[in-house]
Amino acid sequence: MPFITLPFVPSIADVAAEVLNLAEAGPLILAAVLLSLVVIYIASKVGGxxxxxxxxxxxxxxxxxxxxxxxxVLHLLVFSEGAVTEPSVLTTFIQQTAGMDGTVASVVASTASEVISVLSEIGVMILLFEIGLxxxxxxxxxxxxQAAVVAIVGVVAPFTAGTLGLVTLFHVDLVPAIFAGAALTxxxxxxxxxxxxxxxxxxxREGQIIIGAAVLDDILGIIVLAVVASLAKTGTVEVSNVIYLILSSVVFLVGSVVLGRLLSPFFLGMVDRLTTRGSLLIPSLIFAFVLGYVAVILQLEAILGAFTAGLVLGETEKRRELEEQILPIADMLVPVFFVCVGARTDISVLNPLEPExxxxxxxxxxxxxxxxxxxVVTGATVFGQPGINRWAIGIGMVPRGEVGLIFAAVGSASGVLSKSLEAGIIVMVILTTFLAPPLLRLVFKKPQAEENLLPEGAGVAVESPPEG
Incomplete structure (x- = not known):
């Protein structure tokens, strides 16, 4: 009789132990999330x-x-991203004060990390919804x-220069060089x-070109990432997947705006008939989250859906009222996103004393x-705009931020990047992210020229920040 290998079936005792661990971890997960938010808010306010x-x-x-x-630095927030890492200081603190064993502590740490990551993603969706408004x-x-030209040049120029430079100057293999070049886009x-x-x-005018180009750049970046990820896995590019992403991006953006404009009278009529609290805010968030969901289903980014929803609702008569109502939610969730971007950044790769x-x-x-x-060269490609600040447009496209970290993470997971190349990409992401904000402020002149404003002066705060 041949030997038959049966799949592992956990015993009743194993299942019971897992259930007990989850039950015990439940309140502590909430405690870990709350402490993490306290750390995030303190860090954001002090730093800001x-x-x-x-x-x-x-x-x-x-x-x-x-x-x-x-x-x-302090190791208060640690995001495992699916990998096994040492526990954060907050997890250790909760474990010691609550008397958790190692198994429960691991459940608490991983789940709390995931919750904060989700809040971070919602935070950037709220930010893009607000920007759309x-x-x-x-x-x-x-x-x-103009935005399309800026976006295309901003993808082609760094990709071509980065890939060719890595191959010719550093003798990097073609596939890793292509992946690193893609991270530059x-x-x-x-x-x-x-x-x-x-x-x-x-x-x-500069701001609108930057935002329009950044939105298109995000779409192009998704397509490039899909191409290089496919290349890293199989050594070939799936043309059908690239065509699908291009068509779905166009259909989503154009279709959302057109459909949103057609349905906006119905939306306003429904809002006017509602009598309970949140009669405007809740339907607006539903609209943003639905578009975000559709974008994800189409293999795009949820933030594109949120931004499109803000654009559509920004054309309605409820725009000002909605801007005021979304502001407290943005103040609560957006800092979570930016602090998490910084918390995930490992600046130890900048230490030249380490030989590796x-x-x-x-x-x-x-x-x-x-x-x-x-x-920066993308600013020179703007046409038909006399007097426009081309330096500002170019520098506005510089920060890689969380998008660059996604490229690095995908490349690391695929195993196509060497340690030195992965470290180089991370350093590039860090420096471009931190250099761009002060440089962007520097290249804009103190007086805000009236001729550079679009007819609608939306989103301008009552008080301007102090100028140096």
Whole structure:
């Protein structure tokens, strides 16, 4: 009789133990999430206030605050991202005070980390929804051709220069070089948009071109990522998948705006008939989250759905009222996103005293130069806009932020990147993310020229931040 291997079936005792662990961990997961939020809010406020007082964008302070409380310094926040890591200081503190065993502590740590990550994603969705509200759809359509050129050049230039440079100068294999070149194409729309809003340039001609280009850049980045990820896995590119992503992106953006405009009278009529609290805010969030869900189903980014929802609702008569109502929610959730971006950033790869970092730093120096120049040159491609600040447009496309980290994470998971190349990409992401906000403020002049504003002065705060 042949030997038959049966699949492992957990015993009743094993299942019972797992249930008990989850039951015991439940309240402690909430405790871990609450403590994590306390750390995040303190880091964001302290960092933001310090930067505001030295005339830097507060978002930069939130990023730095995240670095301080994250894996680089205090180790208060640790995001496992599916890998086994040492517990955070908060997890250890809860374990010691609550008397947890190692198994329960692991459940608490991983689940709390996932909850904070989800809150971070919702935070960036709220930010992009808010940015969509403050943007002028007609203005974005007017700068559409310029934004498209900026986006395309901002993808092609750094990708080509980075890939060829790595192959010819550093003798990197073609597939890893292509992956690193693809990481150079990213643009963090969240970071750039927040800085533009803080310095009251979101509705300037430059701001609208940057936002429009960043949205298109995000779509192009998704397509590029799909191509290089396929190349890393199989060695070939699935043309059908690339065509699908291109078509779904176009259909989603155009279809959402057109359908939203057709349905906006129905939306306003429904809102006017509601009598309970949140009669405007809740339906608006439902609309944003539905579009975000559709975007994810189409293999796009949820933030594109949220941004599109903001654009559509920003065209209605409820725009100002909705901006006021979304502001407290943005104040609560958006800092979670920026602090988490900083907390995930490991600045130890910048230490030249570590021998294993030196090769990565040499490659990183090249990648940083290409990353900055490859985006700054996009400002020179703007046409038919006399007097426009081309430096601001180019620098506004520089920060890679969380988008660049996604490229690094996918490349690391695929095993296609060497340690030095992976470190080089991470250094490039760190420096472009932290350099762009102060540079963006620097290249904008103190007086805000009236001719550079679009007809609709939306999203301009009552008080301007202190100028240095």
């Amino acid at each position: 206030e310090i930067c505001a007082r030295i005339n830097f964008p507060p978002v930069l302070g939130e990023l730095v605050g995240g670095v301080v409380v994250g894996i680089s 403050e943007s002028d759809l007609q203005g974005l359509l007017k700068v559409g051709p 990213a643009t963090s729309i969240g970071i750039t948009a927040k800085v533009l809003a803080e310095i009251q340039r979101l509705t300037s 970092n030196r090769a990565g730093l040499i490659i990183a120096s090249f990648l940083v130069v290409v990353a900055i120049i490859g985006k």
